[in-house]
Amino acid sequence: xSSIPPPVKxxxxxxxxxxxxxxxxxxxTGYDYTxxxxxxxxxxxxxxxxxxxxxxxxxxxxPLPVTLPQMLYHVQCVLRGTKRALVIGDLPFLSYHESPRxxxxxxxxFLKAGAAGVKLEGGERMAEQIAACVRADIPVMGHVGLTPxxxxxxxxxxxxxxxxxxxxxxxxxxxxxxxxxxxxxxxPAIAEEVTKAVSxxxxxxxxxxxxxGQVLVFHDLxxxxxxxxxxxxxxxxxLGTAVTAGVSAYCQAVRDGTFPGPEHTFK
Numbered sequence: 096x097s098s099i100p101p102p103v104k105x106x107x108x109x110x111x112x113x114x115x116x117x118x119x120x121x122x123x124t125g126y127d128y129t130x131x132x133x134x135x136x137x138x139x140x141x142x143x144x145x146x147x148x149x150x151x152x153x154x155x156x157x158p159l160p161v162t163l164p165q166m167l168y169h170v171q172c173v174l175r176g177t178k179r180a181l182v183i184g185d186l187p188f189l190s191y192h193e194s195p196r197x198x199x200x201x202x203x204x205f206l207k208a209g210a211a212g213v214k215l216e217g218g219e220r221m222a223e224q225i226a227a228c229v230r231a232d233i234p235v236m237g238h239v240g241l242t243p244x245x246x247x248x249x250x251x252x253x254x255x256x257x258x259x260x261x262x263x264x265x266x267x268x269x270x271x272x273x274x275x276x277x278x279x280x281x282x283p284a285i286a287e288e289v290t291k292a293v294s295x296x297x298x299x300x301x302x303x304x305x306x307x308g309q310v311l312v313f314h315d316l317x318x319x320x321x322x323x324x325x326x327x328x329x330x331x332x333x334l335g336t337a338v339t340a341g342v343s344a345y346c347q348a349v350r351d352g353t354f355p356g357p358e359h360t361f362k
Contacts, residue, residue, distance in 0.1 A: 106140055106181040108211055108234045112274045114140070115296040120308025122298050123316065126152055126169045130313045131176030141181040143214065143236075143310060144170045146188070147243065150323075151314050157246045161187045163201055167208050174209045183236050184208075186215045188244045195227030202233045214277065216242035218264020222271040229272030237268030239289070240302065241280035252325075254301075258285045262292055269293040277310065278302040280327070301327030 114120050123134050124145040134142055146158040148169055153160070163186075170184040184205040191198035202213045212234030215221060225235045240255045255261060261281055268276055275296045278286045283303025290297045290306055299306030311328060314320035318330035319338070348354035 103178045105179055108181065108274050111141065111181055112295060115294065115307050120296055120298060122308055122310035124310060124312040125173055126313070128172045128176040131173040131180075131182075134313065135177045135180050139180050140308070141183060141310075142173055142177060144173050144182065144184045144210075145214075145312070146185040147312060151312060151320055158243050159188045159246070163187055163190045163204070166190075167204060170205060170208050170210050181211050182209070183212050183214050183234075184210045186213050191215050191221075191224050195223045198224035199227050199231045199233065202228045202235070203231065206233055212236060212274070214238055216244050218260075219267040222267040225268060225271035225273055235271075235273045236275045236277060236298075237265070237271075237273040238277040238279065239264040239268065240278045240286075243279075252280070254280045254282070256282060256285070258288065261285055262289055265289045265293050265297075269295050278306060280325075301325060 111120065120140045121138070122141040122143055123139045124143045124147060125131055125134050126144060126148045131142055144166065146161045146166060148165070149155040149158040149161040166184055166187050170182065174182055186198070186202060186205075190201045198215070202215075205213050213228065214236040215224065216238040218237070218239045225237065228235050239261055241249070241252060243252065246252060261278075262285075265276055265278070273295060275298060276289075276293065277298045277300065278289055280301040283305060286297065286299055286302035287305035296307035298308040298310050300310045312320070315324065315328045316331050318333035318335045321335050324330070345354065
């Protein structure tokens with residue numbers, strides 16, 4: 096009997112889309128090789144390489160400073176740690192806003208890097224960009240509700256409550272050809288209305304339990320980013336506390352001379 100494990104079957108865009116109504120989708124936002132390995136082994140359906148790295152990895156107050164080369168770098172890091180999960184990369188601010196042609200040109204760079212698709216923010220006003228990417232065989236994940244790249248227009252990271260506009264945006268994203276849709280920071284009733292109004296999976300973040308799936312940031316769900324914890328975040332582990340305790344113990348061991356010991360020293 097062979098001891099060789101069976102090959103890992105990657106999640107594909109069609110499989111992700113067909114999950115609607117069949118099973119809930121677990122999506123996590125991650126940014127590097129180590130996180131990707133852990134997430135992939137845990138069985139997540141999709142790793143979203145988000146421009147939220149501007150806050151979590153770079154320390155900015157919002158994602159606006161993140162550049163296209165930075166996003167491509169992190170996508171490549173995640174891809175090297177992923178065997179199964181669908182990998183989607185965020186198009187950063189001003190990398191697709193000017194025209195459909197710009198959107199296709201920059202989204203194509205993500206597929207050339209190995210990603211399965213891209214995510215871009217906006218509904219009706221970005222429908223042409225989404226459609227152009229889809230025509231170019233670039234899978235697109237949409238994003239409506241609170242769109243973080245619009246933080247200055249919104250006056251902060253605020254819950255969005257205009258149900259009619261959010262539903263219209265979601266339908267425009269679907270009609271443009273997107274294979275799925277993130278709904279961020281909206282009341283659950285609106286998210287449920289959107290989920291019923293479109294035939295593509297909805298992935299909620301701060302949008303209640305009726306979406307077709309959920310997404311959280313790797314650092315948030317593991318308690319690694321204490322600077323800001325939105326109401327919709329549940330920390331499934333408090334690794335930040337454990338990391339601080341571990342590093343403190345290391346510092347003490349170095350200072351009192353108990354590390355390294357004989358077992359850590361070459362003979």
